[in-house]
Amino acid sequence: MTASRARQPKTKGELTREQVIAKAAALFNQLGYANASISDIMRATGLQKGGIYRHFESKEALVLAAFEFAVDELGLRFEEALAGKATAAERLRGIIAVYANIPTSPPVPGGCPVLNAAVESDDADPALKRRVAKVLRDWHAFVTRLVTEGQKQRQLDARVNPAEFTTMLIAALEGAIMLSKLWNTTEPMRQVRAQLEAKIREIELG
């Protein structure tokens, strides 16, 4: 979408499309992409089947659009958390704070859309799996660069391996989301966050 196009008022069709995507994203993230049916989405949107398929050529197309929507919502939170953070350590703490909020206040109902879609799709949905893998690869590369940049700026200990550090950060936080949602308590996230923040203090310079 070009900038000039974005400024025009949305058509009724565009608004309907966006509403379907948002409602579908919530259902998929809670019930699973395969398990939430078009009937569930009809109920949630109040639309007939034809009204949904006017905007998406297949359930698979809606699955991918809903996943993109959920990832964009999550992305907005990271953008907001990173804005104005001067050092690499502050930026890392900002990223951790976004993850820490997901169990009780997810970007889309149902928890972390990346964790949910990854676990569901890895043996069951190659198209969704490819998309999730790419999103998480890009995110991993972004955080790795943030650490590398912090080392160049002498903000972080140069002995840390940026990619390894990033993998641990993402793995531990996604695992903590799983535990916190399963046990209905923020305690696992609190414990993991405390240990990751201690690690950041350990590698923070100056």
Added chain:
Amino acid sequence: MTASRARQPKTKGELTREQVIAKAAALFNQLGYANASISDIMRATGLQKGGIYRHFESKEALVLAAFEFAVDELGLRFEEALAGKATAAERLRGIIAVYANIPTSPPVPGGCPVLNAAVESDDADPALKRRVAKVLRDWHAFVTRLVTEGQKQRQLDARVNPAEFTTMLIAALEGAIMLSKLWNTTEPMRQVRAQLEAKIREIELG
């Protein structure tokens, strides 16, 4: 089942029941508990619907039995890994080695049955969620005791908080399984394992 009962040869019905559970566990762990249908299980077992429902009163009953089966298979691996390990640090390394094998050689096809069932059930299946939550609570308590015992025996640094350490271990390893399966590479697991093993060396005494 009593010990004397266990020694009797299995009836044809018992063997069929076990075969259905094993095949269903593999399907559920790969496709999802809600998504894998009774038709999928009929195809995988070669049984008619009546032949399946003779052994399970409902799909929910089969779901819970299949999850128990998958957890038992995983439990056997941990038992084997822990047998003969003299110190707490050796036992922790044995546990990590079992997790490290899951992406390429899962106890049941489809990866870690606890991670998969946790992520699927947390907003969608209260009965399965309760069961997964209990399994993971018991496992968390077991590893926490192992660390506490290691501290009493002066094998591990007493300053470590056993429950926090255990939460980090489980969260990071489950997150690493998710990443390794999503990206079809053992690299994330290798990176997380290296960092957890470095942490164990750091807290190991003597």
